[in-house]
Amino acid sequence: MEPTYHDGGVNFCWRLRYLFLEPKRFDVVAVRFAGIKVMLLKRVVAQEGEQVEFRDGKLYIDGQEMGEPYVRYPCYWNLPPRRVEKNCVYVVGDNRNMPIENHHFGQTSKSRVMGVPLW
């Protein structure tokens, strides 16, 4: 999530954020693995039913280019369109200055979204 959040930094997670709300586009969220000791910080870019695509590093949702001011480093990703499944969100990190194969991103179940970083 560079440069928004630094690697290896410590953050507190506000777990009640999505008690009554759904994750929205551009929210930074904590995604859990098997438990809550290790989590990923990612940004929600698409919600269920939406079509995600990257063309020359630019994000397209349902065919429309989305501005992403938080992406500061050059990005040249290409990803064919794919639709986000039911009860899932599509999350991507802000640091895309790496080959697409090396970046950990994609759709995940909403049940894995544990909350938002406190700051």
Added chain:
Amino acid sequence: MVKIKYTLIGVLMVIIGIVAVLIVFPSEEKKVKKQFNLLAAWVSKSPEENTFIMLQKMKNIGTLFDEHCELKAPDQSLSGSYTREEISTYAANARSHFSQLDLKFYDLHIIFPEGGITKVTLTSRLTGRSTAGELMDETRELECVLKKIESKWLFSEIEVVEVLKK
């Protein structure tokens, strides 16, 4: 006064007895956790590790696995059934590319669906430095099946759970 003294001694002996039983006969859950601790210790590598320790660790890793262990991963090229010897060889080969490795397991959820079988869901984190100096930090969710064979819990299935699906 004498009665209180004997009562206290009695209570103390009971506590010591319970602790001794727990140490001598650890629960099945503790035995399973021990296998994961051993795997983490034997996969991890310090920069000072010499060839003798490396060979010992590789030999030991094989003993944690069933005769055939099934690996399921989103990357199909890694999926398949591996023998103990193959696992030891692959582990030795993979470790040789790193000067330092540290494997840690978090959030182990252990269930016993039937006698002699346990299913464990956990997060694994492998960090290290390659011999070329590149840093590595890989975190994965795993689902493992261990079978109890001759009173030892052995890994028989390891599945990499796809947390983020591209």
